[in-house]
Every structure is written in C-alpha cells, then in structure tokens.
Amino acid sequence: MPRFHWLVVQEGQLPLRPDRHFAAFEHRPTVTLIWREGTAPNRENSLLVDPYFTPSGFQGAVETLRTKGISFAEIGTYFVTHQHYDHMLRLPIDSLHLPFQAVTEAPESIRAVSCPGHDADLRALAFTSTDDKRVWVVSDAVLDEEWLRAWGYYYPNQYSPEEIMQTWRSIGAIFADADVIIPGHGAPIQVNRTLVEALIADFSKAEYAKECPDVLEALRERLANLP
Numbered sequence: 001m002p003r004f005h006w007l008v009v010q011e012g013q014l015p016l017r018p019d020r021h022f023a024a025f026e027h028r029p030t031v032t033l034i035w036r037e038g039t040a041p042n043r044e045n046s047l048l049v050d051p052y053f054t055p056s057g058f059q060g061a062v063e064t065l066r067t068k069g070i071s072f073a074e075i076g077t078y079f080v081t082h083q084h085y086d087h088m089l090r091l092p093i094d095s096l097h098l099p100f101q102a103v104t105e106a107p108e109s110i111r112a113v114s115c116p117g118h119d120a121d122l123r124a125l126a127f128t129s130t131d132d133k134r135v136w137v138v139s140d141a142v143l144d145e146e147w148l149r150a151w152g153y154y155y156p157n158q159y160s161p162e163e164i165m166q167t168w169r170s171i172g173a174i175f176a177d178a179d180v181i182i183p184g185h186g187a188p189i190q191v192n193r194t195l196v197e198a199l200i201a202d203f204s205k206a207e208y209a210k211e212c213p214d215v216l217e218a219l220r221e222r223l224a225n226l227p
C-alpha cells in the first residue's frame, strides 16, 4: 500500500469559538500538502487540500515549505473538500501565476470519504502516512479540537436536526479509522484513549445525542481497539 508524507502548510484558525465569543485572530483554513513516499513533491505526485490562503497565512506557508526544501512552484494539484468560500483556491495577488490544477477525484491510494453534516457534499481524504498512521484530512467535519471536545457545530449555518445528526455520524466514521485527524481550522489531532474517553463522557452535550446512539457505539468500539 503506497504511503504518503503530509505537512500542514497553513495553520488554520476559526475566530468563532464554541462558547460563542469571537477570538481576535483571522479566519483561515488548515491547508495540508500530501505527497507520495520516497519522492520530493512535484507536479504529478503532490496535492494541496483546501488551498484558501490569507496573505499572512501564505507567507507562513512559503516559510514552512522552505524549511523542507519545497517551493510552491513544485506543487501540482489541489483538492477542495467542500464548496465553501474559505476552502476554495485563493492566493495573494503576487502569487496568482502559480499553475495549480484542480482535481475532483482523489489520487490513487488516497480515499475520498463522504462526511456530510457541515456540508452535504463534504469529502475527507484518508491515506496511510510514512509512519503507518491512518491520516484523515477532514476539513470542517471537525472544526478544531476544542469544537470537537465541546460537541459543537458551526451553528451560523443553521443546520436542520438531520444535518446535526449527520455531523455526529461523520465524527463516528472518522473515529472508527483515523489515528490522526487534520481538522478544517485547527492543528492536527491525535486519536488516543484520553481523547476518545473525553468524547464519550461528553457525548450527551451533543444536540440530538439520544437519536444517534450509533455514534457512541462507534466511539466505544474504537476505544476498545486503542492501546
């Protein structure tokens, strides 16, 4: 099974917090670069996920790539997990010449997995990393770790009860498999016993929790399989 390197090139942030206050930082998604093991990123084997860059985020990304000896010009394609403005291609004016190509299907050996809830068409990307972890780039299926632990969802979108329950079911599906979760607007999340136990303990905080016992079941099953 081919394995992949991954690197967060823009650290995501979401000013709106689960307790409904707004933090004083800019809104930007987590942008991840994925490329095949044993190769340097090039136009055929590298993929940026959700490349919406703010000017300062882009500057940081250039620096992050430089420390790995990579330049933006070497990156070939990008994948958008869902059609919300803050996940679609956006580059600062002075880098608009970068010749990225959109791909709508996941490359070979990477799975695109439907994770509805936040958005009906949201697709996560799942793959095996070079250290044999199952990595899931899930975008806004999980906003960030604090939102996850709070069983919060992006309420300004005014979801229906069905969409809220789908949000939890997508989390159940992600936790059934992932070792590392790269959320839509935060740092990578390690799946371990402490986290899964906390999610199980607080599941009753989730709206409509009683209507989706299957989510709790998925979390318990994962907990039983964690070292």
Ligand SMILES: [Zn+2]
Binding pocket: 029, 084, 086, 087, 140, 184, 185
């Ligand atoms: Zn977003």
